[in-house]
Amino acid sequence: MKKHNLFQSRLNRRSLLRKGIAGLGVGAGIGALGATSLLSRAVEAAALQSAANGKVLVVLELSGGNDGLNTVVPYGDDAYYRHRPNLGLPRSELKIIDDHFGFNPGMAGFERLYKDGKMAIIHGCGYDNPSYSHFTSMAYWHTAAPNSGDPYGWVGRLADSMAPSAPDNYLVNIGATQSLAVRGERHVPVVFDAPDKFMRESFYETQKALSMVPDVGEVKNPSRRYLLDIARSANSASELVRDAWSNYSSPVDYGIAGLDLPKVAALLDAGMPTRLYYVSYRNNAFDTHVFQNNVHRRLLSYTADAVSGFMQDLERIGRADDVTLMIFSEFGRRVPENVSLGTDHGAANNMFVVGNQVKGGHCGKWPSLTKLTEGDNLAYTTDFRRVYQTMIKGWLGHENTEDLLNGDFEGFDMFPDASKS
Numbered sequence: 001m002k003k004h005n006l007f008q009s010r011l012n013r014r015s016l017l018r019k020g021i022a023g024l025g026v027g028a029g030i031g032a033l034g035a036t037s038l039l040s041r042a043v044e045a046a047a048l049q050s051a052a053n054g055k056v057l058v059v060l061e062l063s064g065g066n067d068g069l070n071t072v073v074p075y076g077d078d079a080y081y082r083h084r085p086n087l088g089l090p091r092s093e094l095k096i097i098d099d100h101f102g103f104n105p106g107m108a109g110f111e112r113l114y115k116d117g118k119m120a121i122i123h124g125c126g127y128d129n130p131s132y133s134h135f136t137s138m139a140y141w142h143t144a145a146p147n148s149g150d151p152y153g154w155v156g157r158l159a160d161s162m163a164p165s166a167p168d169n170y171l172v173n174i175g176a177t178q179s180l181a182v183r184g185e186r187h188v189p190v191v192f193d194a195p196d197k198f199m200r201e202s203f204y205e206t207q208k209a210l211s212m213v214p215d216v217g218e219v220k221n222p223s224r225r226y227l228l229d230i231a232r233s234a235n236s237a238s239e240l241v242r243d244a245w246s247n248y249s250s251p252v253d254y255g256i257a258g259l260d261l262p263k264v265a266a267l268l269d270a271g272m273p274t275r276l277y278y279v280s281y282r283n284n285a286f287d288t289h290v291f292q293n294n295v296h297r298r299l300l301s302y303t304a305d306a307v308s309g310f311m312q313d314l315e316r317i318g319r320a321d322d323v324t325l326m327i328f329s330e331f332g333r334r335v336p337e338n339v340s341l342g343t344d345h346g347a348a349n350n351m352f353v354v355g356n357q358v359k360g361g362h363c364g365k366w367p368s369l370t371k372l373t374e375g376d377n378l379a380y381t382t383d384f385r386r387v388y389q390t391m392i393k394g395w396l397g398h399e400n401t402e403d404l405l406n407g408d409f410e411g412f413d414m415f416p417d418a419s420k421s
Helices: 013-018 035-051 078-083 108-115 134-143 154-162 204-211 222-246 261-270 292-317 384-395
Strands: 056-062 119-126 171-174 190-192 276-281 323-328 349-354 361-363
Touching: 056 261, 108 119, 108 292, 119 384, 154 171, 154 276, 171 261, 190 222, 222 261, 261 276, 261 292, 276 292, 292 323, 323 384, 349 384
Parallel strands: 056 276, 056 323, 119 361, 171 190, 171 276
Antiparallel strands: 119 349, 323 349
């Protein structure tokens, strides 16, 4: 099947994108910047892309607090079945991965990735004094600042640190609203939900005026500067995103819910210069307080199918070696089942890292099921920022992590030495 190159008929925009020029809004108001500005920013963007070695990080958030115990099931520990006489999943139904753990029955996609050596499971992820509030705990994960406040998200700060002068499209958040995780001081993330409808809303009479965002030089007023940045980001990204999506076609089956990962694949295939993507399984889907097992299995099946499909699609478009996917949830669930055959908000949880370059297997210490903390929760054994550190330094090869993560954390040996890649 012949692939469509959406930029060949438009000044070979795929080539321009790969050089970073797309961030300037090629085909969407380029004249307002001027030739000198265009050339200088294009050269800078190309240098940034070269320095990043083409590596891309995709973050997938499982909102609602996924039950890690019924995701990666410790069937080899009798305490698991004592705590969950009804919700405990029998060994015979699991996707067995070793002599102690098995994946939930719905996770065939994860089983394949793990057995192919392309998935790392990180156990016991959490932080001191855990919050059981969805909003509060998610804010801690978004900002990498547990039990404190931070106006910027860790992914936004990462973009600011890696490429403070990068053009638009360096950071993309696919969702109905912008996540705190991608909020940065310098970068304005590209945020959209439906790519075919991604455009600035306006009346017909004002469309032409709004499409032209003049270069007014330095703007000292922070509110005005923010609005101008938003306008530039929307103008330069919207047409490219719509074109990429309209020309994307894949035979890969992502399952029932693609979790926005096909949209990421479309942008990668189109050559967007994005280095950081943020997507989520939305609407608190994993908040399984009642009659958990059937709905939880479906949710995990959708997730595993989508992630597996994404990895297959990356192979198809030739980007599988460039991309790593990190998966997290804001907390786990309590160890004992509740009287409604569900589980309540808990603490420590597992995380997943997926990719061709990942050294697969188990990371971190497995929490004890017999030495629980207050509220019958798993004691965390891995500060979740160790995983962030692994993504930032181990995968992306960026050294400046202490300020980004509000501390110095030891990463995991999960990737080839980034300094030698």
